[in-house]
Amino acid sequence: METTANKSAIEAEIQSILLPINDYLEGRPAKDTERLRRAFHPDAFIRMVVDGKLAAWTVPQYLDAVANAPVQECLPEMLSYSWDGDTASALVQLIFPTFRFIDRFNLVKLDGKWLLMDKLSYRQPI
Template sequence: MRYLKTILPAFFLVSLAAPAFAQEEKEVEKVIASLFEGMKTKNTELLQAAFHPEASMQTVIAGEEGAKLGSNSVQDFVNRISNTPATTQLDERILEYQVKIDGDMAAAWTPYRFYVNDAFSHCGVNSFQLIKTAEGWKITYIIDTRRKQGCD
């Protein structure tokens, strides 16, 4: 009986927290999806709204003698997207979201395939770091990989 008095309240609390946690994961996914929708539609307001003002972006550049790190600012990224010709469609398709949350910090791992005008360009993985601000979840950091082989 003592066991039931301990386990049932704990089970009840966990069952109440699970939907709230799942909702937070969905909110993180929505911010990331809005980033790629902004990229696809060249909507700079949508792009900028996804990022924290102090966010940074990096990419892993594979090389024969080991990886190197490439960096650029969010503003450079936004400028590149806004200057992409209207006839060029950039479409990063997220294959799945793996989201981890601890309080006001989240991490997301998102394998993707990237297309230019519906033609396959490359694949890789994005690793996002986000924080929950008064305005909601914001991306603070992205690092990604890019490759043309092993994309199946």
């Protein structure tokens, strides 16, 4: 039987999982590199296929790229997420005027905190 305490604990865990995802969704369009740094595990990798080849960035490299990107209007959106134990995944999109990024995240819970462990992106022209 599910109790109110169980429901509260589950809701609190879901909010903890969504915190780094929301940091990404709100931090990326604003180029808020400190908020993005907080969302990612320091050893996370960001990957994307560029011109048919796999490109990979460390968190510091990714934050530098974000800091140097032009400011553009962007509509961030959470599409879905799932959670099992101390791992989770999420699918989000960032819609810009001429393209959208579709991002797949894997998250991990370490020391009671959820962090983005890796990001795999697809850039789609609109």
